[in-house]
Amino acid sequence: MTRRFKNVLNIGFNSLAEYLHSKVAAFFFIFAALLIYVSLLLGVMAVDQEKRTLIDFGLAMSELSIFAFAIFWASMTIQKEMDTKTIYLILSRPVRRADYIAGKLLGIYLTTAVVYLAVSAIHLSLLFLKGHSVPGIYFTAVLFSYFKIVIISSIAMLITSFTTSSFSSVLISVMVWILGHFTSEMKYLLDKLAGVKLYALKFFLFLTPNFQLFNVKDVLSSSGGDFLKPALYFVSYVTALYFANVFVFRKKEF
Amino acid sequence: MTEKVLDFDSAVKVYKKPGFFKSRPSPALNGVSFSIEKAEIVGLLGLNGAGKTTIIKLVCGLIKANGGNIKIFGKSPDDLEVKGRIGYLPELPYFYPYLSPADALLYYGRLSGLSPETVKTAIPSILRKVGLEKHTNRRCAEFSKGMLQRLGIAQALLHNPEFLVMDEPVSGLDPIAIKDIRDLIISLNSEGKTIFLSSHSISELEKVCGRVIILSGGRIHSVVQREKWSDSGKSLEEIFVAAVTPDLN
Ligand SMILES: Nc1ncnc2c1ncn2[C@@H]1O[C@H](COP(=O)(O)OP(=O)(O)O)[C@@H](O)[C@H]1O
């Protein structure tokens, strides 16, 4: 293992440990459990559609709560290290800034993965308790939803780096999240309103992540289960975000 | 000729203060030149806001100079090999509250490029050196300011650096901690380590330094050799007050 790779792992796992020791962890689980409980109630009300409602709503609620947590954590993590000055103890050592960023991103990916696994475990146990079997597609749906979380948390970290405000970063991330779920509708609108001035808007739309690609039901129905495109999109988008994060962080002062 | 450890040549630092529309420039250092040679203990003396922390952050590569030239061991402060030869104690160091001192040292030691085994064998002696051997099983959350400062020194010494840079190592500590840290600085220096420390406490610098740089309003006012205050009747305090008084008017 190279020295640089060790640094990235070290910083990443330290970040995960920080989360597991924080009060946010407990608070978040109560929140997620509450949302899943709500979907359980809805399921009961839906009577004959109980299983479907329980699965669909549970998934949606898990994603929503993890999204809220991810942008919060991603917007805070570096800022917190700057406030407590633990970042001084890292960057005064032979650690490259690019590796520090990679470590911090890895930390968020690990943390959100752990949280997602835990929340899915709660959801799955509920389904089992209710005597429902779980379709295989469930796991693909969770994985794809996690891809979206990885993308949005990398975006949140990038925005914090150049606005230096956690609040605006959370706000902008929420906007990007919403826009990202309506990219085809936005594209349709822009095509109708064709005009030279719209190039800037089109470019902006091009930069916005297309979260619709990660809707597993759409992938199954429209392209007959071709998961390669969203996977490639995910890998290239996250790689680009890593370089953008490194670029913005390169000249930062503490 | 003796070996130069640190060399500042007309270093200029202007911070950008975020403003409403545009960031406003805020000058902190205005052409600072000095150098430090191997095995010296050099003090940086100045009032709050004089620019001490700014100089130290420049040395550690946490910020970049806007002008002039800074060399450490003849290289840029950004050089990773150079960073491996420096131990840095920030002002008021902080540690993750859930960690034990040993866990904190393990994390930072590994980031300094040491193997986990090397760090683990070094931990007991380092903790003894800084006087924390009785508190190895406690969490950093329970640590007093003085204990955090001691742990801060431990993390700076872990990789056995040749050059130790300490920002206000004794400010706000009790007399026992101050004496322990002073003795440690002197003993580290006798092992051949070069030490650069900042303080606004005249009496502290007077006791350990061979040379004191008086900083005032982002400029070096004067550099005073130990003989100046130990041999002549004039105390370092008199020299310092004379140096900063014109600025206060
Ligand atoms: N991040 C920063 N942004 C803007 N101004 C700063 C920043 N850090 C320090 N300064 C200013 O630079 C000057 C020197 O500060 P500093 O080096 O911290 O002084 P000292 O450590 O001697 O108390 C002060 O006027 C301070 O207000």
Ligand SMILES: [Mg+2]
């Ligand atoms: Mg200071």
